[in-house]
């Protein structure tokens with residue numbers, strides 16, 4: 229199987245950019261990734277582009293060709309939609325394209341423009357990742373769905389809102405050094421606990437912000453990288469994709485995420501690693517509880533154990549397993565369709581030493597990125613490794 | 617309200633409103649809500665219609681303060697997942713003080729209008 233080299237990364241600043249068009253944001257990230265890789269647009273064979281609600285927010289369908297054009301090419305492209313896992317899945321499918329031998333150079337990435345929809349519009353758009361008939365019409369919102377999982381988790385394993393607040397504090401702190409982050413604002417546990425409630429037990433600080441932005445990576449074969457003298461020290465050695473039922477009430481457990489578990493099993497098997505080999509992780513913390521569910525789904529913690537990880541300091545910057553050094557979705561921001569690619573870019577730059585928080589994981593050679601769609605009805609996991 | 621219907625979902629709401637709620641069960645006992653032609657857990661297509669038990673137990677709940685536009689005038693409201701033994705349903709809890717809703721509370725399922733646009737919503741009320 230062909231090895232998949234990660235040759236370049238690019239992203240816009242995540243934040244509130246209601247006046248920027250999607251095509252402009254994706255051009256910004258995608259061209260930066262090509263520049264970083266040292267690959268001309270003319271060498272790109274395919275584009276894998278993730279986007280969730282572009283047809284609602286911009287009234288724009290058929291975004292694949294539009295975004296390829298933005299990069300200066302008309303190569304084959306497709307828009308991949310899997311809610312918040314859209315660009316994690318774009319990366320997954322791009323890895324397949326390289327491995328299959330069909331393509332030598334691919335761009336994978338994603339874009340979301342949401343703040344132009346307003347809070348009500350964005351809340352409606354995000355809720356569409358849940359089952360419209362049996363959840364949204366029963367009052368479920370996106371924060372509400374994760375709040376249902378949080379309360380079920382507390383009931384089954386214990387844990388408190390204060391445990392979750394420590395996750396928010398950690399991720400906000402990590403984002404302080406990340407100039408691409410949406411929120412660069414230090415918060416305290418008391419700030420998080422005292423903030424206005426959005427869906428009990430969650431307050432405002434349990435939720436990621438509504439963000440605009442784009443991210444992209446360039447993947448190549450070792451042959452192409454060698455022939456063109458690219459600096460590509462990091463490879464994607466494992467890729468997994470898992471699924472589950474859309475509606476929470478159809479699942480056997482409300483406090484576990486088997487889609488993440490299944491994606492992780494495949495990705496680790498692919499890479500030939502064990503969870504204990506991983507020394508840094510970017511996980512899908514759209515809500516604080518989601519970081520807990522992700523760490524347990526990834527096999528990095530037993531069920532019921534990850535809830536206290538941030539409070540105990542284990543997942544903080546100076547802990548044994550730093551998690552979300554970028555700031556996570558919580559503070560870096562969550563332009564839905566861009567998130568999965570941004571996570572992979574974060575791990576790649578943490579491993580090659582160019583991320584502003586790379587000092588925290590000096591010796592790391594194996595990292596993992598986990599991206600989740602909706603309430604984890606879909607999930608992707610990627611293993612990245614430094615190649616000798 | 618629109619003239620367009622959602623097939624068996626609407627039929628299910630009408631039955632639930634009439635006190636004749638039902639669900640489908642596969643041969644391995646997985647409970648499903650219509651429309652379903654196959655069980656997502658085991659692939660079984662031999663689905664049997666069963667009566668929805670008259671009461672169930674809240675397994676998780678949340679009080680939503682930031683709603684979607686279709687529940688704007690309803691917020692804050694409580695949404696819960698209720699286990700009816702064999703099948704679970706999600707709906708809005710009414711008739712219990714919002715701060716007093718607890719996991720384990722016994723409720724019945726019915727259909728009522730939401731306060732925002734009058735659309736029908738699955739509603740749970742205290743059992744008895």
Ligand SMILES: [Zn+2]
Pocket residue numbers: 642643644645646655656657658659660
């Ligand atoms: Zn079944």
